[in-house]
Amino acid sequence: MVVQGAQVVGRVALLLRLVGRKPEGMSLAGLVRESGLTRPTVHRLLTSLAAEGLLEHDPASGKWVLGPEIFLLGSVAAARFPMEDIARPSLRRLAAETGESAFFSIRRGNETVCVLREEGSFPVRSFVLHEGVRFPLGVASAGTAIMAFLPPDEQEPLLGDWAAHAGDFAVGHPVDVVRDNLERTRLAGYSVNPGLILEGSWGMGAAVFDQQGRPAWALSLTGIEPRFRADRQEFLGKLLLEEAHRMTARLQGS
Amino acid sequence: MVVQGAQVVGRVALLLRLVGRKPEGMSLAGLVRESGLTRPTVHRLLTSLAAEGLLEHDPASGKWVLGPEIFLLGSVAAARFPMEDIARPSLRRLAAETGESAFFSIRRGNETVCVLREEGSFPVRSFVLHEGVRFPLGVASAGTAIMAFLPPDEQEPLLGDWAAHAGDFAVGHPVDVVRDNLERTRLAGYSVNPGLILEGSWGMGAAVFDQQGRPAWALSLTGIEPRFRADRQEFLGKLLLEEAHRMTARLQGS
């Protein structure tokens, strides 16, 4: 371990992230399974976190959900991350013009986290992606769009130990397919996920760049395969790039 | 300690709360002072929290601020606490009609936490209250409005050991003054803070009630003493109660 005396902090953060992935909450057993910790430990930490208001235990469902303190701290933190104000208009336009659902994701370490969603009008919608969901970089259209524009020395470690990085997604995302996808993303400017996570559930994404010119966020669209055929991809890609550029410009300005 | 194995969790939560009180961040020394923990411990926990993205260390100022993970978790938690959508319109109207700054605070345990602010047009403004600030119940107009409508058996423990509950505020808020203030709040429906926290900085508040009829939130206005003279208090109080009722009704409905 790099940082001393960090074990509990790491575990607490892990549990918070796991709970945060599911807005409807997670059961103790589920958290034990996904965290790899023992049940007494998870139970004790959850109870302590709930006592502090960082989590809540819904007695009806038995699920653990994020608590009021997280909400309060989040409201304060949001002042430093004014994403909502900047991203929402772009999401609205994307959803309106395409009919698909539009998403805004943030890079966080070697993952992307979905933070905002705008439902499209098209009556068949995928719920693979929603607020709080995390994917390893290189998986899903947002993570592919971001990873494609990272400097090579940041990409290589991930691709080099792909199985460790991608975890459960490694089976559906062989490393050579991902490499290929990244290359095509660099050429087109936007990424396409041809149903790799869930068959028939497609997505396209474009990266948004921070003041240092690094890909830190992504806009993406999801929908069913027939809506992402080759002819329409160009149209959707153009829209995504347009909005991504607009956001990048606004973020450079401030 | 009631919960076993909770020491670190409690300390972590304490540090997060302390950092969250100051959107501009806090120094290590400040956190050591306010937490009562030793410096190595605080330093180690802060470093660990930063490694998890729950905090960030601004190398320029040396201050610690809330990190991206808190923001991300907060965005997910916000779905369960849709306060912004409901409170913002009321705040806007209050600020527009009175010219004072309007605030929305949440009860959290035996404290109130300010979550939303809407600046008024009046050119002299107080910055005692801002997002993230916490007061013990019974202190400041929001906390008084909430406490006044709690069942007596929840008020008494706090008033009974007032010094412990109010902490540093106990000197400016003698318990009999607070008792009197609570009584007057119950009669009028709204609370008045006649510059008890900072001389000349006045405030008025009204409680918003949850589905169980418990005072869980509060709207409040702050400004300088001349703007809160007796004749204007009635006008401001009426507006506050109007908006508080409106919010209560909306929250009952859902």
Add this chain to the structure above:
DNA sequence: TGAAGGGTGTCCATATTATGGATGAAATCT
């Protein structure tokens, strides 16, 4: 210029604290 003061970062022996195997209760399914 150099000593004092206030701040930050790190080490490591110590014992306090978190750990998790084990057990039992409770709920849910078959």
Add this chain to the structure above:
DNA sequence: AGATTTCATCCATAATATGGACACCCTTCA
């Protein structure tokens, strides 16, 4: 009514967080 899954708690153990001590870097002031 037994089987299976999930949740809650105990407590001896050792792994872990602890904090006194030290090193360092500023700025201030005599």
